[in-house]
Amino acid sequence: MMKQTRIPSDTLNRIALLAGLAFLLSAVEYTIPKPLPFIRLGLANFPILIALTCFSPPQVLLLVVLKILGQGLIQGTLFSYTFLLSASGSFSSALVMIFLYRWGGKRISLIGVSIAGALVSNLIQIYLAGFLIAGAAVALIGPPFLIIGLVSSVFLGILAQRFVQTSRWVKNVQHMDGTAE
């Protein structure tokens, strides 16, 4: 099922570590009081941004899978629309982020990647929500949802970029794996 034989166990360990961080951030985000329940801050994207700089695309996607499955299991919503929405959002945004990061090279930083990822994820979730749950009325909630997503993704991107540039952990990974950008 997975090309697991090609991924060294050290790397798997690190991916699991980042995934654990994603859970932690999800839990943190859950406890932040929000005026409206559907607003997502996307804090759990932070490890994914970091992973972009340390791991290859398939490995990054593995991280995304772990993050999605884990959230589905923790909240117990694996069979529901909620899961479908967040999984679709996370996947599509991951693909876009991977592409942008590789293609952008020196002309892009994690800020732009984060913004684009959040936009894609939110648009897809809005579309699916309209189709499956709320009908056309979802367009009314769309704009605030997108704007909040934009603001939080900018901050997240800035944090991620700063982290990647100063973190010892990241440097270790990049030197050891040889997948440094």
Place this chain on the structure above:
Amino acid sequence: MRPRLLDYIILSGTLFIIGIFSFNAYGKALTPEECIITSPKGTWVYPLSKDSTLAVDGTLGVMEIEIHDGKVRVVFSPCKEKICIQTGAISKTGTWIACVPNRVFLKIEGKGDDETDTDSF
């Protein structure tokens, strides 16, 4: 550490997309064009955006109404003169079709440009 070129481009692109989305959302969603059908047997509301065929009960019998491509027209009516069918298709806000013998009225409502001044029947 400062933002790079593509960051700004993506940011502007995103703002642009959000703008367009909002414009469409608050434009369309709040002022949809709908066809309101009244008969002694009840009132019906249908959006013009979705193609559908409807059967409406009037005093004489069942009328068949078709919504297609944002336009409404009467396909079949049990009345004698069939004026309602001859009226053809309506699509602009404020326009209406009436089948007096069957006592069925169709009217288009929405906040689009009003075709007529009168609001009352």
Place this chain on the structure above:
Amino acid sequence: MTKLSPKILFLSGLLVLPAFLFQNNLPAKASQTALFIILCAAGSRRMLILPPLIAFFSVTLMNLLSPHGEVLITIGRFPITETALHTGLHRALTLIGLIYLSKLAITRHTRLPGTLGALIAKTFFFFERMTEEWKNIKEKRLLVKLDTLMLTLEAAPAAAKKTGSSAPSSRRASIMFALIFITGNWLLLVLTLAIPHA
């Protein structure tokens, strides 16, 4: 509910899923959703009643905002239409029902098979260690603290090999539950399909 085998619960959930999704009859769907909620409540001590209620009303309301079909009641200038109401209720019930069906099928003891399952287990392990170690790190600056946390955790690999803390489960009760649960829901689906929708 807590005595049931996680594997069987998961399978039951999976098998009931289509029987719920394809259910179009509103009263039937409502009863299924109610059933799932009740079964969930039976399994865990605390259950929040507010979130599903809010979800139910907001989804229905949002669907009512696109009027469609025969007008049932007009509140002020706002028409409540039949088809829109039906779609709204249906979607709301589906949304809530799916969530509780999932919660039913997935417990904290649910394990995914294979290497993926092992990876998830390792992820949970890191998650728990992180929540503990975070307090122990003296550093104040956020990013540095995070960095230190990650370095610390990576250095101490899966020392606690949690050999799948499987709770004792009654196999017999699990199978009985599964059979009743699965056949009950499918029977409901067949019944509502057989009776033509008025």
